[in-house]
Amino acid sequence: MSSPEARLYRASWADGSLDLVAGAAVIVIGAGYWTDLVVASIVVPPLALVAWQVLHRRVVEPRAGRVEFRRERRERSRRELGWSVGLGVAALVAVLAVLGAGVAARGAFPGDLVDALPATLLAVLAVVAAGLTRSPRFAWYGALLLAAGAGAVLTGTGPGLTLVLAGAVVAATGAVLLARLVADAREDEA
Amino acid sequence: MDRAPVLPVLDPLVHEPARLRVLVVLAMVESADFMYLLRQAGLSRGNLSVQMSRLEDAGLVASTKRVVDGRVRTSYVLSPAGHEALRTYRAAMREVLAAIGD
Numbered sequence: 001m002s003s004p005e006a007r008l009y010r011a012s013w014a015d016g017s018l019d020l021v022a023g024a025a026v027i028v029i030g031a032g033y034w035t036d037l038v039v040a041s042i043v044v045p046p047l048a049l050v051a052w053q054v055l056h057r058r059v060v061e062p063r064a065g066r067v068e069f070r071r072e073r074r075e076r077s078r079r080e081l082g083w084s085v086g087l088g089v090a091a092l093v094a095v096l097a098v099l100g101a102g103v104a105a106r107g108a109f110p111g112d113l114v115d116a117l118p119a120t121l122l123a124v125l126a127v128v129a130a131g132l133t134r135s136p137r138f139a140w141y142g143a144l145l146l147a148a149g150a151g152a153v154l155t156g157t158g159p160g161l162t163l164v165l166a167g168a169v170v171a172a173t174g175a176v177l178l179a180r181l182v183a184d185a186r187e188d189e190a
Numbered sequence: 191m192d193r194a195p196v197l198p199v200l201d202p203l204v205h206e207p208a209r210l211r212v213l214v215v216l217a218m219v220e221s222a223d224f225m226y227l228l229r230q231a232g233l234s235r236g237n238l239s240v241q242m243s244r245l246e247d248a249g250l251v252a253s254t255k256r257v258v259d260g261r262v263r264t265s266y267v268l269s270p271a272g273h274e275a276l277r278t279y280r281a282a283m284r285e286v287l288a289a290i291g292d
Contacts, residue, residue: 005218008230058259065226066263067219 005073006134012067013133015060016177019141021052022129023171026122026145030163033118041118059178063185077132084128091124118159119149119166141170197289198282203248204275208233209241216251216268217276223265242266250275 002010025048032040098113123145130138148162155162204210208231215230216222222230228238245251250272255264268276 004214008215008218061258062225062261065223065229066265067222067226070218070220 002134005070008067009069009073010134012069013135014177015056015064015181016174016179017055017060018052018129018133019137019174020171020178021048021055021174022126022141023167023169023174024048024051026167026170027164028167029118029122030160030165030167032160033158033163034160060181063181080132081128084131088124088128092121112153112156115152115156115159116149119145119152119163122163123149137173141166144169198285200282200286201275201279203244203250204279206241208237209245210279212238212241212245213250213268213272213276216266217273221265221267223263225263227266245272 025044028044029041032038032044123142126138126142126145130136130142144166145163148166149159151157151162152159204213211231212227215227224238224242227242228235231238231241233241242251242253246253248271249269251266252269253264253266255262257263
């Protein structure tokens with residue numbers, strides 16, 4: 001069983017704002033692939049980060065309050081972020097190596113497998129988020145995104161559609177969590 | 191006959207459940223604002239406000255106020271005296287619990 005401090009830390013990520021913004025970002029990225037606006041996958045992540053900060057400050061903090069965790073926790077998070085980024089890069093290299101092996105074997109880029117790449121990269125980010133926030137639901141999002149990647153390959157619809165669907169699930173989960181927070185805060189006011 | 195109490199006396203300022211909850215939360219974090227403590231303590235605004243004033247008057251917590259988006263937000267930290275009070279409380283409580291046995 002985790003310590004009370006660890007439970008407090010995990011609870012501080014349970015407001016749904018990150019899920020909502022990340023899900024919306026995945027939807028926009030997926031729509032970008034769908035409409036050949038692939039540049040969305042570069043533009044959207046930094047915009048999503050800013051949007052999350054604004055949403056958190058304007059909607060979450062006035063209702064859930066603001067907490068600053070102790071220096072040891074912040075340093076541990078920073079260390080884990082470093083490890084997570086390293087693992088993410090290693091996973092990316094592994095995926096590219098598999099694709100490269102496909103090129104070597106078939107003499108051409110395996111186009112169908114490329115369709116799984118965006119969802120796979122986003123799945124790695126979701127797993128990183130699960131570790132950093134100590135929230136298992138982000139690992140489920142990772143599994144969902146992997147399934148979206150597999151779906152893109154199996155259905156041959158390209159990466160866009162399945163990304164939009166997966167993003168919708170993530171965003172909807174975030175919206176439910178955030179709505180619950182807002183409703184609870186309204187109850188507290190009453 | 192020795193009339194001194196056998197069991198340690200628990201500090202009522204710390205022992206009161208609502209205040210104890212707030213103090214323990216503040217012991218686990220660097221700082222927390224009023225809204226955060228409100229949700230963690232599960233108290234009404236009025237009750238929490240009274241408890242925080244008592245803790246602040248006793249020097250166990252310290253507060254700072256800042257304006258965010260036009261609203262005043264009060265942030266609290268556990269003072270060194272607050273940390274010491276919790277340590278003393280923990281030691282006393284251990285003795286009390288040990289006396290109960292299994």
